[in-house]
Amino acid sequence: MTKQQQRNLLHDHVDMRMVVTELSDETGERNAIVQLDPDHPGFRDEGYRARRNAIARIAANYEPGLPIPDAPYTADEHQLWQTIRNALEPAHQRYACAEYLECVQKLELPRDRIPQLGEVSEKVQALSGFRLEPVAGLVQPRVFLESLADGVFLCTQYIRHHSTPLYTPEPDVVHEITGHAVTLASGRLAELNRLVGAAVRRTRSVDDLERLSRVYWFTIEFGVVREEGEIKAYGTGLLSSAGELEEMREADLRPLNLEAASSQEYDPTRFQPILFCADSFDAMYQKLREFLIQWE
Numbered sequence: 001m002t003k004q005q006q007r008n009l010l011h012d013h014v015d016m017r018m019v020v021t022e023l024s025d026e027t028g029e030r031n032a033i034v035q036l037d038p039d040h041p042g043f044r045d046e047g048y049r050a051r052r053n054a055i056a057r058i059a060a061n062y063e064p065g066l067p068i069p070d071a072p073y074t075a076d077e078h079q080l081w082q083t084i085r086n087a088l089e090p091a092h093q094r095y096a097c098a099e100y101l102e103c104v105q106k107l108e109l110p111r112d113r114i115p116q117l118g119e120v121s122e123k124v125q126a127l128s129g130f131r132l133e134p135v136a137g138l139v140q141p142r143v144f145l146e147s148l149a150d151g152v153f154l155c156t157q158y159i160r161h162h163s164t165p166l167y168t169p170e171p172d173v174v175h176e177i178t179g180h181a182v183t184l185a186s187g188r189l190a191e192l193n194r195l196v197g198a199a200v201r202r203t204r205s206v207d208d209l210e211r212l213s214r215v216y217w218f219t220i221e222f223g224v225v226r227e228e229g230e231i232k233a234y235g236t237g238l239l240s241s242a243g244e245l246e247e248m249r250e251a252d253l254r255p256l257n258l259e260a261a262s263s264q265e266y267d268p269t270r271f272q273p274i275l276f277c278a279d280s281f282d283a284m285y286q287k288l289r290e291f292l293i294q295w296e
């Protein structure tokens with residue numbers, strides 16, 4: 001794979017997860033652990049960067065199977081979670097698919113504080129067998145997607161900067177929990193995630209990995225279905241953004257065709273102008289499941 005291809009792939013990928021390559025134990029330069037862009041909302045906030053580093057350290061030291069240590073969130077950050085939940089909950093009532101709303105009820109996540117990954121992982125695992133594991137930041141698409149085959153979702157643990165409650169330039173614990181963890185509590189969505197991982201594992205060429213990443217994007221991240229004549233979301237990118245949920249009916253809604261989705265370009269930095277919509281949740285489940293099982 002050339003550098004350019006790799007960069008396109010990362011940039012293309014849903015969460016643009018990258019590898020954290022250096023975790024030095026020198027205490028002098030802890031901010032070096034987490035590289036934030038100068039235009040990141042938390043770039044000038046020393047306290048925020050120190051917390052990001054402490055959280056990155058939890059992930060770096062984490063051994064699969066052991067309990068996940070709690071992240072050191074502040075009162076402001078718990079308040080931030082509440083602010084985001086207050087924006088999302090009414091949007092979910094209107095625009096989330098029934099399968100998602102059932103999972104929300106089963107998980108009973110706290111409203112007034114950020115749930116810790118460990119407690120969420122235990123609940124999800126009891127329902128679908130899927131578990132969460134912390135990652136320091138962004139990981140390569142293949143690593144992220146292949147871990148799904150083992151029923152493991154690699155999860156960031158930090159929360160976005162409090163100055164931008166409804167915006168994050170990277171996946172954060174709100175996207176991971178409100179989007180991915182909740183949907184992974186569904187037996188059927190957990191199965192589809194595992195099948196994506198298994199299909200990625202069978203994929204050798206860069207082009208095919210890109211095609212599969214696009215299928216993941218237009219289903220698991222941005223999928224919609226019809227329910228009783230309404231458009232409802234099961235995609236995690238939609239479900240973790242009140243703004244996207246409001247906009248999704250304005251999108252060019254195309255019938256779910258996974259071949260077409262696999263070659264459809266997208267821009268992760270804006271509201272999605274094209275969405276693929278199945279006639280029902282069942283129809284989506286059958287179609288995606290078959291497509292992934294048959295993927296060579």
Ligand SMILES: [Fe+2]
Nearest residue numbers: 014015171236
């Ligand atoms: Fe995501």
